[in-house]
Amino acid sequence: MSRTATRTARAVHQVARPAGLPTAEQFAFVADELPPPAEGEALVENAYLSVDPYMLGSMAGGEGGYELNAPLEGRAVGRVVESRSAALPVGTAVIHRQGWRTHAVLRREEVRVLPDLPGVPLSAFLGVLGGTGLSAYVGLTRIARLAPGEDVFVSAAAGGVGTAAGQLARLLGARRVIGSAGSPAKTAFLTERLGFDAAFDYHDGPVADLLAAAAPDGIDVYLDNVGGDHLAAAIGSMRDFGRIAWCGAIAQYATTPPAAPHNLFELVGRSIRLEGFLVRNHLDAQEELYELLAPHLRSGRVISPETVLDGFDRTVDAFLGVLGGANTGKMLVRL
Amino acid sequence: MSRTATRTARAVHQVARPAGLPTAEQFAFVADELPPPAEGEALVENAYLSVDPYMLGSMAGGEGGYELNAPLEGRAVGRVVESRSAALPVGTAVIHRQGWRTHAVLRREEVRVLPDLPGVPLSAFLGVLGGTGLSAYVGLTRIARLAPGEDVFVSAAAGGVGTAAGQLARLLGARRVIGSAGSPAKTAFLTERLGFDAAFDYHDGPVADLLAAAAPDGIDVYLDNVGGDHLAAAIGSMRDFGRIAWCGAIAQYATTPPAAPHNLFELVGRSIRLEGFLVRNHLDAQEELYELLAPHLRSGRVISPETVLDGFDRTVDAFLGVLGGANTGKMLVRL
Structure with missing residues (x-):
């Protein structure tokens, strides 16, 4: 697909470090103009964001910690909506680590292309398949x-x-x-x-x-x-x-x-x-898990329980909620 | 060998339960007449007694604890000196659990017959081979x-x-x-x-x-x-x-x-x-250990360090000593 204009994307930034449990004031929703994909890149529109307790460790800063005043990171699934990468044609479903934002510009090596598992919803790749x-x-x-x-x-x-x-x-x-x-x-x-x-x-x-x-x-x-x-x-x-x-x-x-x-x-x-x-350290077991679970997800013997908050605006609420135990199953944000 | 007269044997009894670390007063040396071996039994003269920290747990009583006013138990090596068991001819070297005494009457199933490892002293079976x-x-x-x-x-x-x-x-x-x-x-x-x-x-x-x-x-x-x-x-x-x-x-x-x-x-x-x-739970690894170590014990590349107290009378001293860290290598009593 040919180059297009910039696109307004929204992201959650961390603006202060939590001491103990975080509060909503330590986060900000920021809108930004995303440049169109360069050669080898694809623009992914995120469909579901994952919020996870482990993120709290990176929010506290230190080595490997999140930068302040930059988009936070986390797992997300979405589909390619614009592409200058032959390996990521428009429509490809991917999982990646540029969550906490509505859109992400990604290269092939930054995503896992998701298999086509008929009857299995995309959100399951952030849950029981994630x-x-x-x-x-x-x-x-x-x-x-x-x-x-x-x-x-x-x-x-x-x-x-x-x-x-x-x-x-x-x-x-x-x-x-x-x-x-x-x-x-x-x-x-x-x-x-x-x-x-x-x-x-x-x-x-x-x-x-x-x-x-x-x-x-x-x-x-x-x-x-x-x-x-x-x-x-x-x-x-x-x-x-x-x-x-x-x-x-x-x-x-x-x-x-x-x-x-x-x-x-x-x-x-x-x-x-x-x-x-x-x-x-065990990502090589991923395919094994897909294979084990796919038939049971289709038959309904296994479910991928989710607590879904609707709308990107609920991202911080979802994160504070998972820390407080508000979820049953995986806590997700649906965009 | 035919039946002989009784033989005076000495044993250490526990006479009181320790609260915390034990003291010498909680033990007594008791002499007793040991009956001659019955059919299927052998009389073993102990050569070395092992005293080990784990025994403190059994001294405290409770399930599996030592009886008061009876010979204590512990690993010992010795040789058969009188026998009515064809499987244990006189001279056989054995390791067994009736330590804390000078002699023990034992059946085949109560001992491990020690292999003949030339150049390896009997005490090593209570140490690096034990x-x-x-x-x-x-x-x-x-x-x-x-x-x-x-x-x-x-x-x-x-x-x-x-x-x-x-x-x-x-x-x-x-x-x-x-x-x-x-x-x-x-x-x-x-x-x-x-x-x-x-x-x-x-x-x-x-x-x-x-x-x-x-x-x-x-x-x-x-x-x-x-x-x-x-x-x-x-x-x-x-x-x-x-x-x-x-x-x-x-x-x-x-x-x-x-x-x-x-x-x-x-x-x-x-x-x-x-x-x-x-x-x-891993006694099946014993032969593997003999095989690995025997050549190195003979060559002197591996040693079985021992702190040896001489004389049965030193048994309680040896036990209190090992609890207090007085030993370098295995703490043993040589009879």
Whole structure:
């Protein structure tokens, strides 16, 4: 397509660094004229933006932190609307990291071209088929090495990673899948919609007691999204040779230092493995996940739960919401 | 051999439960008449007794705890001196769990018959070829999966597991081996006799600083014998994808609850694995260890360092000594 005029695009800038949890005042919506794509570039119109707790770390600044007064970054899916790249024809669906804005100018090496999976909505690539689903998949398979017949506990189970983890654990042959979440509506969602065998609201008492009641025979695998009390409870309920895949700690992103579990030493006596991981080191598992999930997404056996806020103006609200646990499933902004 | 008369044997009994570290008054030396072996039994005269920190846990009582006013138990090596078991002819060298006594009456299934390894002393089967050596071997291979060219840190490095670990790490192709110990004499022993590349005395400052100075480029593998500050220091110095094999915590056997490392959350960001293990779940690796070490023990490239107290009367002293760090290498009693 030939060169066209500039186009007005909008972006969210960070204008101040958060100390602890961020506030809306630390962000600004800025309109700018985007130049037309140069040779080798394509203009992508974003369709869905992902807002994720990990971004808080980059907002605090330091090495690898976000620049102030520049568009923030985050995962987004969209379609090419103008192109000077033969590898990215108009209409191509892509996922990329220039979120928090309405449009992005991108080169082939900056995007992942999304496969055509009939019956699978584009937003699923930011959910169960995206980084959160991949975190759950890698955590259960490569890190925890879940075996059929084992019992799995998932914290933050109504969140993006958690909803994927519960459904994936089932597909991978888990015997019982137990989840924790932050409200009765969420725990009902887990057991009624996602096939969890048990779920508890962590406000209802000490987490160790709630987990022991939900999994009286113990657990083999724990996918940790939360740290703190949940990690200690999981250690307490772990069987011999249990594995904990630790992929982040929402409750602790904004606090330093995070509390370590008082019962960590139990890892020795019961031969438990606690392993941290970052999904970015396992992107080679992405195709495997598409292949595993596509038929189940089509049949409806697996869903990609989303909390969608409509309109680019809601981007900051969505981010503050996910930090506060306002989402069920992946928190997304639809443009 | 035909039935003979009873024989006077001596044993150490526990007469009171320790609250925290034990004292000599909680033990008693008791002489008893041992009946001659019955059909299928052999009388073993113990040659060396092993005293180990883990025994403190069983002394505290509870499930699996030692009975009061009965012979204590622990690993020992000895030779059959009288036998009514065809599988255990007189002269057979065995390792077994009826230590803390001069003689033991045993059945075939209660002992491991020791191989004849010319040039290897019997005491080595309680040291580098025994449970401590096996702990080090399993920790480095099966748990930490040490790869050639990696850097290894060992705490309590002058102890039984530590001295084995340092030498095994070298045999397994480690690039640098760093140890911590509790005195200048011990650190000198590590670098001068055992081939450690660096060693520090943990009394000389914060362990995190001492380790960072000894391993300025970080470490890939940590074999933890200690917990506490050492574990936190090792986490702080770990490279991406580092592994911690956690086989016990001497400093913490007598305290509840043990302190967890303040920086545990770093496991996530650097994809670190922390895995507890018990050597008793890996006894099938024993023959592999004999095979690996026998030629090096004969050539002197590997030694089985021992602190030996002479005489059965020193058994309690030896145990209190190993809890207090009085040993270099395996603490043994020679009868």
